[in-house]
Amino acid sequence: MMDKTFNPAAVEARVSAAWEEGEAFRAGRPERAGAEPFSIVIPPPNVTGSLHMGHALNNTIQDILVRFERMRGRDVLWQPGTDHAGIATQMVVERKLMETQQPGRRELGREEFLRRVWAWKEESGGTIIGQLKRLGASCDWSRERFTMDEGLSRAVLKTFVDLHAQGLIYRDKRLVNWDPKFQTAISDLEVQQIEVKGNLWHFDYPVVDEAGAETGAVITVATTRPETMLGDTAVAVHPDDERYRDLVGQRVRLPLVNRLIPIVADAYSEPEKGTGAVKITPAHDFNDFEVGRRNGCRPINVLDPEARIQIAGNADFLEGAAPEAAALALDGLDRFEARKAVVALMEERGRLRLVEPNTHAVPHGDRSGVVIEPYLTDQWYVNVKPLAERALQAVRDGKTRFVPDNYEKIFFQWLENIEPWCVSRQLWWGHQIPVWYDGEGGIFVAESEAEALAQAKAKHGADVALTRDPDVLDTWFSSALWPFSTLGWPDKTPELARFYPTNTLVTGKDIIFFWVARMMMMGLHLTDQAPFDTVYLHTLVRDEKGAKMSKSKGNVVDPVDLIDRFGADALRFTLAALAAPGRDIKLGPQRVEGYRNFATKLWNAARFAEMNGCELKADFRPDAVRETLNAWALTEAAKAVAEVAQAITVYRFNDAAAAAYRFVWNVFCDWYLELAKPVLQGEGVDPAARAETQATIAFLIDQIAKLLHPFMPFLTEELWAIKGQALPTSRGLLALESWPELSAYQNAQAEAEIGWLVDLISEIRSARSETNVPAGAQVPLVLVAADASVRTRVERWSETLTRLARLSEIGFAETAPKNAVQLLVRGSVAALPLEGIVDLAAEVARLKKEAGKARAEIGKIEGKLGNADFLARAPEEVVDEQRERRDAEAARLAKIEEALARLSDA
Numbered sequence: 001m002m003d004k005t006f007n008p009a010a011v012e013a014r015v016s017a018a019w020e021e022g023e024a025f026r027a028g029r030p031e032r033a034g035a036e037p038f039s040i041v042i043p044p045p046n047v048t049g050s051l052h053m054g055h056a057l058n059n060t061i062q063d064i065l066v067r068f069e070r071m072r073g074r075d076v077l078w079q080p081g082t083d084h085a086g087i088a089t090q091m092v093v094e095r096k097l098m099e100t101q102q103p104g105r106r107e108l109g110r111e112e113f114l115r116r117v118w119a120w121k122e123e124s125g126g127t128i129i130g131q132l133k134r135l136g137a138s139c140d141w142s143r144e145r146f147t148m149d150e151g152l153s154r155a156v157l158k159t160f161v162d163l164h165a166q167g168l169i170y171r172d173k174r175l176v177n178w179d180p181k182f183q184t185a186i187s188d189l190e191v192q193q194i195e196v197k198g199n200l201w202h203f204d205y206p207v208v209d210e211a212g213a214e215t216g217a218v219i220t221v222a223t224t225r226p227e228t229m230l231g232d233t234a235v236a237v238h239p240d241d242e243r244y245r246d247l248v249g250q251r252v253r254l255p256l257v258n259r260l261i262p263i264v265a266d267a268y269s270e271p272e273k274g275t276g277a278v279k280i281t282p283a284h285d286f287n288d289f290e291v292g293r294r295n296g297c298r299p300i301n302v303l304d305p306e307a308r309i310q311i312a313g314n315a316d317f318l319e320g321a322a323p324e325a326a327a328l329a330l331d332g333l334d335r336f337e338a339r340k341a342v343v344a345l346m347e348e349r350g351r352l353r354l355v356e357p358n359t360h361a362v363p364h365g366d367r368s369g370v371v372i373e374p375y376l377t378d379q380w381y382v383n384v385k386p387l388a389e390r391a392l393q394a395v396r397d398g399k400t401r402f403v404p405d406n407y408e409k410i411f412f413q414w415l416e417n418i419e420p421w422c423v424s425r426q427l428w429w430g431h432q433i434p435v436w437y438d439g440e441g442g443i444f445v446a447e448s449e450a451e452a453l454a455q456a457k458a459k460h461g462a463d464v465a466l467t468r469d470p471d472v473l474d475t476w477f478s479s480a481l482w483p484f485s486t487l488g489w490p491d492k493t494p495e496l497a498r499f500y501p502t503n504t505l506v507t508g509k510d511i512i513f514f515w516v517a518r519m520m521m522m523g524l525h526l527t528d529q530a531p532f533d534t535v536y537l538h539t540l541v542r543d544e545k546g547a548k549m550s551k552s553k554g555n556v557v558d559p560v561d562l563i564d565r566f567g568a569d570a571l572r573f574t575l576a577a578l579a580a581p582g583r584d585i586k587l588g589p590q591r592v593e594g595y596r597n598f599a600t601k602l603w604n605a606a607r608f609a610e611m612n613g614c615e616l617k618a619d620f621r622p623d624a625v626r627e628t629l630n631a632w633a634l635t636e637a638a639k640a641v642a643e644v645a646q647a648i649t650v651y652r653f654n655d656a657a658a659a660a661y662r663f664v665w666n667v668f669c670d671w672y673l674e675l676a677k678p679v680l681q682g683e684g685v686d687p688a689a690r691a692e693t694q695a696t697i698a699f700l701i702d703q704i705a706k707l708l709h710p711f712m713p714f715l716t717e718e719l720w721a722i723k724g725q726a727l728p729t730s731r732g733l734l735a736l737e738s739w740p741e742l743s744a745y746q747n748a749q750a751e752a753e754i755g756w757l758v759d760l761i762s763e764i765r766s767a768r769s770e771t772n773v774p775a776g777a778q779v780p781l782v783l784v785a786a787d788a789s790v791r792t793r794v795e796r797w798s799e800t801l802t803r804l805a806r807l808s809e810i811g812f813a814e815t816a817p818k819n820a821v822q823l824l825v826r827g828s829v830a831a832l833p834l835e836g837i838v839d840l841a842a843e844v845a846r847l848k849k850e851a852g853k854a855r856a857e858i859g860k861i862e863g864k865l866g867n868a869d870f871l872a873r874a875p876e877e878v879v880d881e882q883r884e885r886r887d888a889e890a891a892r893l894a895k896i897e898e899a900l901a902r903l904s905d906a
Contacts, residue, residue, distance in 0.1 A: 002610055002722060006603040006715065008567025015717045016133060024735040025070075025138040027077035027499070038074040039499040040066055041483050041532075042139060043507045043515070044147060046085035047121055048092045051131035053541040053549065053587065054508060056559040059137045060572045061538060061579065061653060062506045067138055067710040068648050071739040077499045078138060079486050081145035082129065084121075086475040087182060087190070090429040091367055093117050110428050110470075117429050131560055136568050136713045138735065145486045147478045148431065155485035156431045156478045157447045159526060164445045168383050169423070171443070175289045176422050178375030180307035181368035184426035185379055187474060189514045191372055193361040201226050202275065202354035203346055205235060205252040212253070212260055219244070219252055219263065220353055222274035224360060225284070226346070227309065227338040230257055230317070230327065231302040234280035236291055239265040241276050255351045256342070259321035264295040283376040301376045305426075307335045335373070380424040380433060380471070387521035388415040394520065394530045403536045403651045404581045407512060414513050421518075423474045430472030437467050480518035483531035490526075505532040509539060536651050538579060544588025546877030562592050569712035570596035576711050577657040584880075598665060599715050602708075605669045606701055606719055612680045614697040615726040622699060622745045627689050629679070630696040631750035633672045636663060637703055638742035644707060645739065660707055668700060671758055675800060698723065706740045756790075756826050757797050763823045764805040764832065770899035771821060771838055772846075778808035779837060784816050784829040847900050854893040861886040 019025065027039075040062055045055055062078065070076040093116060094105055105113045129144070145152060163169040176185035203226070204218040219235055232254050237244035248265045268291050269278050282292030282299035292299060300317055304310040311317055311331035326345050330338050346352045363372040392415050394400050395408055402408045424433060436444045436452040442459065444466065446452040456464045481489070483505075487496040501523070507516060516535055523531030542548055543555040550556065562571045566589075573595045578585040625631050640663035647656035679685055679693045701723060705716040713735065720734035764781065773779060781801070783790060791812065794801065798810055813831075816822055819840060820831035834840060861882050864870050871879060 002603075002607045004607070006567075006599055006718075008569065008599075008714065009564075011718045012134065012136075012568055012714045015714045016136075018717070018721075018733060019138070019735060020141075022733050022736075023142075024733050025076075025078065025140050026142060027075060027140045028495075029075065032073070032075040035073055035075040037077065037498050038066070038069040039077040039079065039502040040504055040506065041079045041486060041502055042081060042137075043505075043511075044081045044083040044145075044479065044482060045128045045132075046088050047082045047125040047128075047146070048085055048088045049128045051128055051135065051559050053557055053559050055128070055132070056135060056571060057538055057541050057575045057579065057585065058506055058508065059132055059135055060575045061536070063135075063137050063572075063713070064576060064648060064653060064656075064710040065504060065506070067713060067735065068645075068739065070138070070735065071706065071709065071737060073738060075498075077140055077143070077495075079143060079145070079499075079502075080129070080132070080137070080139035080141060081147070081482075081486060082125070083475060083479060084146065084148045084430060086425055086427050086430040086472065087179075087184065087186065088367060089117060089121070089125075090427055091182070093120050093429075096120065105428065113428055134560070134563055134568060136572065138713070143486075147475070147482070151488065152478060152481070152485045153431060154447075155481050155489055156473065157434050158490050159481060159522070160434055160473070160477075161445055161447050162526075163382060168386070170381055170383065171378060172381050172420070173376060173378050174381070174420070174422070175283070175286055175374045175376055176379055177363065178305070178307075178373045178377070179365040179368050179370065180305065180373060181365065181370045182427070183305045185375075185377065185422055185424065186365060186372070187422075187476065187514060189476075189511065190366050191363045192366045194364050195359055196362040197357070197359050198224055198362075200224055200274070200356040200358040201343060201346075201352065202356070203229065203255070203279075204351045204353050205255065205279075207247065207263075208251050208253050208260060212251075214253060217247075219247060219277050220275045221277050221279040222356075223279055224358060225339070226342040227335050228281045228284040228302065229254070229279060229342065230309070230311075230330070231281045231283050231300040232257075232259075232261055232279045233282060233292060233297040233300060234261050234295060235263045235277055236266040236269045236280050236295075237263060237277050238267060238269045238271045241269070241271040243271075244277060254321075255349060256327040256345055257317075257321050257323050262295075262297070264291075264297070266291050266295060284374050286374050289374070289376075299376050303335060303373060303375065305375075307371075307373050309333045309335070309338045379422045380435075381420040382423055384418055384421050384521055387525050388418045388517070390524040391415060391517060391520035391530075394524060400520065400530045400532060401534055403534060406582070407509065407535075407537050411512060411517065415517060421474075423477050424469075424471040425474055426470075427472050428470075430475065431478055433469045433471050433473060435469040437469065438464050476514055476518055479515055480522040481526070483519055483523060484527055500527070500531070501529045502532045504534045504536055506536045506538065509537040512537060534651075539582065539584045541575070541585045541587050542877065544586050544590070546584070546586050546880045547875075548877075557587055557589070562589065565589070566592045566596040567599065567714070569599050569715045572713075573598065573657060573661075573711050576653045577661065579653045579657075581652065581654075598661065599712065601665055601669055602704065602715065602719075605673060606723070608673060609694075609697050609701055612694065612697075614680075614694040614701075616698045616702065616723055617695045618727055620695045620699055622696070622742070625692055625696060627679075627692055627696075628750045628753055629672070629675055630693055631745075631747040632754035633668070633696060633700060634742065634745040635747050635751045636667045636672075637700055637707075637740075638746045639663075640667070641703070641707055641740045641742050648710070657711060660711065664704055664708065668704065672700075673697070674804070675754070675757075678800070698726070703740045703742065705734060706737060709734055709737075752826075753793055756793060756828075757800070760823070760825045760830060761801065761805045763825055763830070764807075767821050767823060767832055767899075768806075770895065771834065771840075773834065773838055776806075777837055778806050779832050779834065780809045780811065781805065781807045782817055782820065782831045782833065783810070783812050784822075784831055785814055786812055786828060790828050844900065847896050851893060851896045851900065854889050854896060857889045858886055858893065861889070 066076050066078045097104060160169060177191050179186050200222050202220050202222045204220050206214045207217040207219060209215050221235060235252055247263045250263050251260045254261055268287060269276060280288045280291050280297060282289045282297055283301040302310060302317060309330045311328055330341055365372055392412060434445060434447055438456055444452040444455045446455060452466055456466055483502050484500050487493060487500050489496055519531050543557060547555055559571060570592050574592045622634055640659055643659035644656045647659060676693050679690055705720045709716040717734045724731045783794060794810060801807060801810060816831040817833045819835040820833040823830045864882055
């Protein structure tokens with residue numbers, strides 16, 4: 001006997017154990033040796049991480065795809081693994097050392113610190129894998145990989161060495177995003193732009209003549225970072241700005257520093273912005289770096305790695321300058337203290353013209369929380385321009401497509417304007433760069449120290465001591481190799497031959513540049529094949545009000561908490577149902593609770609079937625059913641299976657979930673079981689009809705389990721096991737069963753009859769609701785000018801019609817009675833005479849009043865949405881809320897107008 005209630009916690013543990021014991025998710029199963037492969041690589045979550053809602057959405061979508069394809073008979077590999085996550089992991093371990101009052105990283109030394117990181121990784125780094133299993137992710141866990149596994153590390157070293165040999169990796173002094181707290185370069189992805197209230201300081205720079213004497217003229221520049229003026233090497237004005245045309249080519253004396261710097265013409269300067277003249281500090285601003293390069297202005301770095309003013313021993317700063325003592329005294333000051341000091345000094349000298357309040361975006365490290373500095377350092381770069389062209393061509397040629405396709409344009413824009421990729425990080429945790437230096441600064445790039453020593457000996461003619469570059473590679477460098485390094489590349493393994501290129505990449509839209517593009521570039525360059533044929537980019541999961549989730553707001557929804565409360569199936573189905581292409585998901589506990597109720601509904605339906613003798617029959621033949629109701633149910637099931645399969649195939653997961661939900665809840669539970677009750681429970685029923693109905697219901701519960709399995713794997717696997725107990729022989733896991741094939745069981749005649757019945761009852765219920773007929777009132781039904789087929793249907797289903805539509809009687813007439821609401825159902829006309837039951841005139845007046853209110857509300861919202869100022873200033877979630885309110889009011893208005901149309905016929 002089935003349990004009275006569905007207990008997700010108990011079922012999930014039991015089902016997970018069964019999957020593991022049966023190796024249900026293992027790729028390369030012997031019985032599928034000849035099957036077409038289907039492979040997906042998991043976007044490797046950080047080893048530091050725990051399951052957040054983005055992971056839950058991403059992995060639910062992947063799991064729907066792989067379970068669906070596994071059921072369609074393909075040899076599926078869902079490759080799992082985790083990322084070493086360089087800076088994030090190093091930060092976690094350093095914090096752990098500090099909290100336990102142990103020596104810090106630098107006190108421990110590199111070797112001991114890395115030993116501690118590996119120990120931490122082994123102890124608690126696999127948290128997220130356990131949580132993914134709780135979600136139901138059907139990865140081939142026997143193939144789990146880590147980006148610093150021996151094999152993957154070998155792939156990283158080979159790639160670096162080969163790219164260097166090809167001239168695509170080189171060392172250069174350029175600006176990077178520098179994190180002064182962690183003292184490392186970081187990627188654009190790790191930078192957050194935060195609005196900060198600050199000031200815009202206007203400084204006067206004196207113009208000098210050819211001999212360097214001040215002329216009395218000044219040029220005014222505006223800056224939000226006064227401390228960087230110490231590194232100014234030019235002032236730029238727009239070539240067409242009449243105010244400064246005569247000054248171009250002249251020089252100014254940089255206050256405090258007394259360096260003479262040129263006034264250059266460059267289109268970067270915007271005449272209408274600020275004073276129209278901008279200070280150029282190539283070593284401390286990305287735009288200024290480009291301006292300086294165009295105009296031959298050297299970069300001067302005035303900050304040290306901890307973002308303190310660096311003057312002592314700074315030959316670049318001192319060259320061509322005679323700094324004031326006050327300027328030299330700034331040495332060693334923190335950048336923000338230096339800012340105050342520079343402003344004070346400029347004011348003392350009468351060089352501060354104006355201070356304006358100014359709110360502007362300031363880059364912050366997403367993990368350190370400190371302000372990021374554009375910083376001039378020696379770093380390793382990849383020239384990705386030629387690699388990017390191949391990636392662009394692969395998309396242009398259709399070898400890889402994006403879903404939704406509007407992301408192709410974004411992909412093109414970024415790759416067409418791509419800059420060199422800084423791949424070195426000043427960290428200890430990660431893949432150490434395979435570069436060694438001799439005492440003369442000679443560089444030796446090799447996969448091992450032995451090879452580097454051999455290269456050095458060949459160059460010098462004798463053994464020489466080498467020092468390895470202390471930097472490690474950007475985490476994205478190893479992640480870029482993920483689709484093929486996990487399969488054994490650079491070795492030509494059987495797995496690589498069978499499962500690469502992969503099929504679909506499912507990932508978030510926010511890493512299209514940082515991961516997707518780099519996998520495309522590396523895959524094409526190193527394997528000569530695009531790493532995947534489709535990139536499905538999902539949107540963000542927001543809170544129920546549409547706000548972005550953040551710890552600071554306190555609105556983070558924890559997926560593990562939702563799994564504990566409602567079960568993994570409910571969370572998964574919720575995410576699928578809300579995953580409309582291009583639209584962010586608004587998620588709250590109430591939505592998940594709603595789909596928990598869906599699971600309960602199915603469980604209760606299965607218990608109802610059990611209590612009414614609906615057991616699987618090994619000899620049941622769906623194509624031989626005689627009862628119209630059963631033929632209709634099979635027809636509806638066939639339609640649902642086709643709709644779900646088609647929607648998954650085109651990555652419309654919300655449509656797939658909606659089709660499955662509609663069939664299970666509306667068609668099977670609400671209509672089929674309700675219509676079948678008289679057959680199952682009535683007296684004097686034909687035994688053959690009852691037996692056929694029982695067998696059909698049991699068969700359809702099996703098909704529902706298959707249909708819902710990609711979305712709700714735990715519940716469906718449990719139902720499959722329970723219902724299979726009635727069969728004479730045991731059967732295997734649902735996860736390895738075939739996708740339902742019901743297309744042969746469609747019956748147009750049955751659909752016409754039962755579909756008409758269902759539509760008629762639905763229309764009567766809608767009309768009653770819309771015209772405020774009291775719930776308990778019974779109303780007459782008149783079929784107007786009914787033909788023989790309609791009369792036959794009414795006769796056959798009169799008892800059901802009367803019971804489910806709450807009718808007092810059913811009659812026939814050639815014309816509709818007066819004061820009756822008319823219904824058009826599949827070409828036939830029905831009427832509900834409501835005189836004496838509803839005050840029709842009052843109802844029309846009420847509905848017209850409601851329609852007026854709805855139109856006014858729609859107009860009010862349209863006014864807001866048509867206001868450019870509102871759209872520019874309002875938060876995204878507020879704009880979305882207004883659009884949703886407008887759509888809801890429009891839907892309500894349509895219902896009101898439909899009711900008015902019915903009453904106007906009365």
